[in-house]
Every structure is written in structure tokens, then in C-alpha cells.
Amino acid sequence: MVGILRGIASGMKYLSDMSYVHRDLAARNILVNSNLVCKVSDFGMSRVLEDDPEAAYTTRGGKIPIRWTAPEAIAYRKFTSASDVWSYGVVMWEVMSYGERPYWDMSNQDVIKAIDEGYRLPPPMDCPVALHQLMLDCWQRERADRPKPSTTLLEPGSPEAASSSVGTVEDWLQAIGMEKYRDNFTAAGYTSPEAVVHMTQEDMGRIGISSSAHQNKILTSVQGMLSQMQQMQGRMVPV
Structure with missing residues (x-):
């Protein structure tokens, strides 16, 4: 499962290096072949950012996948590589929980309220402490405190x-x-x-x-x- 997560992280690092923000990273959008090689897919919401690490894409409308989306992207509709890192943390949780639905049967409004009050998903059963800590790092409220795409579960930076x-x-x-x-x-x-x-x-x-x-x-x-x-x-x- 860690190998799967590394593969997804590698794909997201590539997108970040190419100045793309995905905006819809979730387990449902990961393709897996017979050798468990993973590829990030579904670029319907993807956008090109300026060549600037602090660049953001601001959307005026459209649906947002609340359970996978960073607070600032929900509140202000500003998407960055840091908001993709938040989504990656949720994907980690999905993988380590064997495909459970993030936040279970909570409504989207309940999820938004809980996150704003500091709630974060607990570690899935038998999940190593270091992996859950990395999820929590991805879910830092301040986007500057989250891991960079180049260090999220990849060999030199984890x-x-x-x-x-x-x-x-x-x-x-x-x-x-x-x-x-x-x-x-x-x-x-x-x-x-x-x-x-x-x-x-x-x-x-x-x-x-x-x-x-x-x-x-x-x-x-x-x-x-x-x-x-x-x-x-x-x-x-x-x-």
C-alpha cells in the first residue's frame, strides 16, 4: 500500500513540476494496472498555474469535492499545489482504510464544520503512526505548513x-x-x-x-x- 501511495505521490509531483493543479485528487481517480502501478487520472478540473510556487487558481462556480478539498479552497475557491497536498492526505487515508468513505456518513456541511473546528480523520486500523502523521501534515490549516509536493512520501523527502x-x-x-x-x-x-x-x-x-x-x-x-x-x-x- 505504501508503494501505491508513492506512485500517486510521484504522479502528483510531476503535475506540480509542470505547474498543474489537479483539484480533484481522490482514490476514485487513480488508475491501477495488474502490477499495482498507479497513475493519476481525470483531469476535468485541472488547471495550469503561473510559474510561481504561490500561484493559485480561483474558480467562480462549479461543484467542489468537499471531503477531499482543503479549507481555503472550499471557503475562497483558491486552488494551489498545497490544496492538492491536502487531497493527497485524504487519498492516503482511503488507501490505508481499504476504501472507506472519508468522514463516513457525515454530511458535507458537517465535514466543513468539523474541519474548521480542528477535527481530522483518525488513523485507520493498523495504520503505522508515521503514515498517519504524514496525513496530519497534509491537513495543516495553513497551506504553507503542509509538505511540498516534492517531499510527500517520495524517497528523498519523506x-x-x-x-x-x-x-x-x-x-x-x-x-x-x-x-x-x-x-x-x-x-x-x-x-x-x-x-x-x-x-x-x-x-x-x-x-x-x-x-x-x-x-x-x-x-x-x-x-x-x-x-x-x-x-x-x-x-x-x-x-
Whole structure:
């Protein structure tokens, strides 16, 4: 299932790189072949954006797939690559829940109200914590706090991948899109992965990382790093 999600993410990264916003990303619009290779389809609502990462497409009318759509796109009809990332989080939930309907039998109005009050879909049964955390990252209220299309569950940018291949703290922060905190880590003495893996949320606040979204993203990756180190130690046997 993670392979399926990576395939969808790869397709969405391609669209973003080509300056397209899909506007209707959902499991129903993913084509799957006999080898489980996935392709994003149904471009009836797609639009070309300006060559600008902050560009938005504003629509004046037409139906919006509420359960898959970011709050700002519902409220102001502004669609960006960041609103596609929100939709990708819902697709992740659909896949990991084996095709359940997002928000179940809630009405569209109830969904809008719940999201506005901070409700987010809970983890599907047996869903790994890291995957649900990535969904929550995709569902950040502020679009700037969501993962970029280039880092959503793709090899170099996903927290779990970054944690397994990191060489230095600077490389790790860059891999998870948190390089702006490089000086914070250095000044506080967190200069090696071995030191970083023991950090807590209180430590994050102490070194100047005040955004809860950024704290959660960093901690998720830290937990992945720690898990990787423990697995490697478990495989080491005396000669």
C-alpha cells in the first residue's frame, strides 16, 4: 500500500513540476494496472498555474469535492499545489482504510464544520503512526505548513526515508524541509544524529522551534531515526 501511495505521490509531483493543479485528487481517480502501478487520472478540473510556487487558481462556480478539498479552497475557491497536498492526505487515508468513505456518513456541511473546528480523520486500523502523521501534515490549516509536493512520501523527502539515510544533522534537516532551524540545532549542541534522537517536544521549544506543526514533523522523523538505529544495533552481532 505504501508503494501505491508513492506512485500517486510521484504522479502528483510531476503535475506540480509542470505547474498543474489537479483539484480533484481522490482514490476514485487513480488508475491501477495488474502490477499495482498507479497513475493519476481525470483531469476535468485541472488547471495550469503561473510559474510561481504561490500561484493559485480561483474558480467562480462549479461543484467542489468537499471531503477531499482543503479549507481555503472550499471557503475562497483558491486552488494551489498545497490544496492538492491536502487531497493527497485524504487519498492516503482511503488507501490505508481499504476504501472507506472519508468522514463516513457525515454530511458535507458537517465535514466543513468539523474541519474548521480542528477535527481530522483518525488513523485507520493498523495504520503505522508515521503514515498517519504524514496525513496530519497534509491537513495543516495553513497551506504553507503542509509538505511540498516534492517531499510527500517520495524517497528523498519523506521523514521515514530521510531518517534512514541521513549523514549529518544539516542533511537531515534539509531532507525534511526544516533547514531553517539548522542554526537552532547547532547552537544548542545537537550536532549529530545520535544527539538528535533523544530530543523531546520540550527540547524543541527550548531551542526556539515554536510551531507545533514543525515540532510534530521533526519529532516524527526523530522517532524514525531512532527506530532505524535500534534496528541496526539489533542486527549487529559479535564476530
